[in-house]
Amino acid sequence: xxxxxxxxxxxxxxxxxxxxxxxxxxxxxxxxxxxxxxxxxxxxxxxxxxxxxxxxxxxxxxxxxxxxxxxxxxxxxxxxxxxxxxxxxxxxxxxxxxxxxxxxxxxxxxxxxxxxxxxxxxxxxxxxxxxxxxxxxxxxxxxxxxxxxxxxxxxxxxxxxxxxxxxxxxxxxxxxxxxxxxxxxxxxxxxxxxxxxxxxxxxxxxxxxxxxxxxxxxxxxxxxxxxxxxxxxx
Ligand code: GTP
Ligand code: MG
Numbered sequence: 001x002x003x004x005x006x007x008x009x010x011x012x013x014x015x016x017x018x019x020x021x022x023x024x025x026x027x028x029x030x031x032x033x034x035x036x037x038x039x040x041x042x043x044x045x046x047x048x049x050x051x052x053x054x055x056x057x058x059x060x061x062x063x064x065x066x067x068x069x070x071x072x073x074x075x076x077x078x079x080x081x082x083x084x085x086x087x088x089x090x091x092x093x094x095x096x097x098x099x100x101x102x103x104x105x106x107x108x109x110x111x112x113x114x115x116x117x118x119x120x121x122x123x124x125x126x127x128x129x130x131x132x133x134x135x136x137x138x139x140x141x142x143x144x145x146x147x148x149x150x151x152x153x154x155x156x157x158x159x160x161x162x163x164x165x166x167x168x169x170x171x172x173x174x175x176x177x178x179x180x181x182x183x184x185x186x187x188x189x190x191x192x193x194x195x196x197x198x199x200x201x202x203x204x205x206x207x208x209x210x211x212x213x214x215x216x217x218x219x220x221x222x223x224x225x226x227x228x229x230x231x232x233x234x
Contacts, residue, residue, distance in 0.1 A: 003041045003074040006084065008067035012110050016071060018117035021232045022084040025158075026108065027124030028134050029090025032160035035215035036124065037072065037087050040224050046072065047087045069107070083232050084117070092134030105141065112145035112153065120154040120231035121146065122224070127159040127212070130194040139202035154231040156209045157195055158224065163214035165191070 009015045025033040034047035047070060068089040075082045088111075090096065091104045112121065121142055125135050146153040192210055200206045209227060213220030 001041065001074060001076045001078070003043065003046060003072050003085070005046070006071040006073045009069040009071065010067035011107065012114065014067060015069070015111075015115070016084075018115055020073065020082060020084045020117060021119045022086055022115065022117045023120045023122065023228050023231065024086035024088055024111075024118065025122045025124060026088045026138065027090065027160075028126070028132070028138075029093035029096050031090065031124040031126050032215055033090065033124055034087050036122075036158065036160065036213065036224070037085055039213075039215040039218055040221055040228075041072070041074065041085070079229055081229065081232055083119075083228075091138065092132075105137075108138070108141055109145045112142060113148040115149070116151055118149065118151070118153050119234065120156065120227065122156050122158050122227075124158045124160050125195060127162045127165045127191055130191045131198040136198055136202050139199060139204050143203040152234070154227070154234075155204060156211060156227050157199070158220070159191055159195065159210065159212050161214060161216075162212050162219055163216045 007016050025036055027033055030051075034049040037047040038044060038049065070087040072085040072087070073082070074085055088108070089104050091101050091108065111118070123135070123138060123142065125131050131139075142153075142155055146155070192212075195210050196206060199208050211220050211223045211227070213224065
């Protein structure tokens with residue numbers, strides 16, 4: 001697989017022409033979007049990650065030069081696929097100013113409604129706590145906006161940072177702590193159930209796929225690729 005940085009953008013007008021099928025990664029700041037892009041491309045530093053929320057939209061010179069929406073072109077010779085991967089700026093985090101959140105929600109809305117090449121919207125949710133208010137808002141936004149797009153946009157929920165959830169549960173098991181959840185399996189089901197309930201409350205399809213991932217352990221890499229491939233080849 002070859003992958004290269006194409007362009008940063010700040011708005012619909014500054015996006016490159018929509019000539020290649022596109023897959024995007026969306027979600028709250030710090031949820032792990034950039035890390036997931038790196039994980040599925042098998043790269044360490046393709047997309048810029050940081051402990052500090054909002055780094056994809058930061059004012060650092062090398063990022064500002066391009067803008068916070070980062071597009072990568074990928075050529076997968078095994079799958080004979082050429083497409084764009086889009087690392088979106090995070091929305092909704094206490095330390096990101098409200099005005100920024102509004103600005104990016106507006107961009108998300110336009111992008112979902114009008115980007116003709118968009119094939120799949122991977123929406124990331126932090127596995128440590130499941131969907132929060134900002135995630136629900138984003139699900140609603142997807143349901144409303146993608147229906148206006150003349151082309152079909154697939155939706156998949158990606159639960160991130162499962163290594164943190166799993167290791168905590170496994171450790172608890174190992175120490176035989178009684179009051180903690182019974183097993184890692186149950187912890188996973190808990191997050192899955194929460195996500196399913198939230199999807200239906202937000203007006204999204206209840207059959208939306210929910211994938212469990214960890215960029216640290218590469219859990220779910222194959223699943224993300226399967227859905228990518230399905231959506232891009234449709
Ligand atoms: P913004 O660009 O600010 O919106 O954030 P982002 O969603 O791109 O998150 P990013 O990939 O920069 O990750 C944020 C922090 O979470 C970084 O410190 C990552 O190392 C960490 N992180 C991301 N994914 C995982 C994961 O699967 N496991 C663990 N343990 N840490 C992760
Ligand atoms: Mg990022």
